[in-house]
Amino acid sequence: MATYSTIAIRNEDGTGRAVCCTHDGYPDNHAPLLLQCYTTPEQVNALLDLGELGSLGPTPESCDAFHRDQGDDLWLMQLIDVDWTGHRYLYDVPSGVWLYATFDAPDWVPLADVPLRHPIPIKWSR
Numbered sequence: 001m002a003t004y005s006t007i008a009i010r011n012e013d014g015t016g017r018a019v020c021c022t023h024d025g026y027p028d029n030h031a032p033l034l035l036q037c038y039t040t041p042e043q044v045n046a047l048l049d050l051g052e053l054g055s056l057g058p059t060p061e062s063c064d065a066f067h068r069d070q071g072d073d074l075w076l077m078q079l080i081d082v083d084w085t086g087h088r089y090l091y092d093v094p095s096g097v098w099l100y101a102t103f104d105a106p107d108w109v110p111l112a113d114v115p116l117r118h119p120i121p122i123k124w125s126r
Contacts, residue, residue: 004086005030007056008079009044011093016079021053023064025087027100027114033058034089034098035112044091051075 005025008018024030037058038044046060052075054064066072077083088101090108098111 005089006082006084006086007034007047007053007089008077008082009041009048009091009093010079011041014079016090017048018077018079018082019048019050019052019075020077020086021056023055027087027111028116028118030056030087030089031098031100031111031114031116034091038091038098041091041093048076 002023003025005021006018007021007030008016010016021030033056038047047056047063050060050063050065051067052065052072054066054069057063067074084101084106085103089111090099090101091097092099099108100111100114101108
């Protein structure tokens with residue numbers, strides 16, 4: 001389902017960058033993946049290096065990345081330029097915590113505290 005989201009990182013100095021993801025951006029899908037699979041700044045940056053995503057997976061290799069997989073232009077946003085639409089996910093490097101907000105509830109809350117209705121089980125493949 002096309003549920004738009006933005007995934008971003010905020011560094012110690014307040015700078016950062018972000019990408020958009022065009023499918024399955026609701027917390028039931030993204031929260032388990034982000035909280036369990038992207039737990040360090042290095043992992044988050046490897047994800048963001050892909051540019052715009054069609055879908056999020058448990059590893060950067062399993063994500064649908066428009067630039068890598070379809071030859072589209074590489075789209076990255078600086079944190080200051082982000083259009084925070086849809087579901088919003090921010091990895092805050094100073095605290096090491098994923099944060100979450102939406103258009104209707106723009107105040108950031110820890111992603112781990114967001115109630116999930118039907119969390120998607122993570123399918124690992126090697």
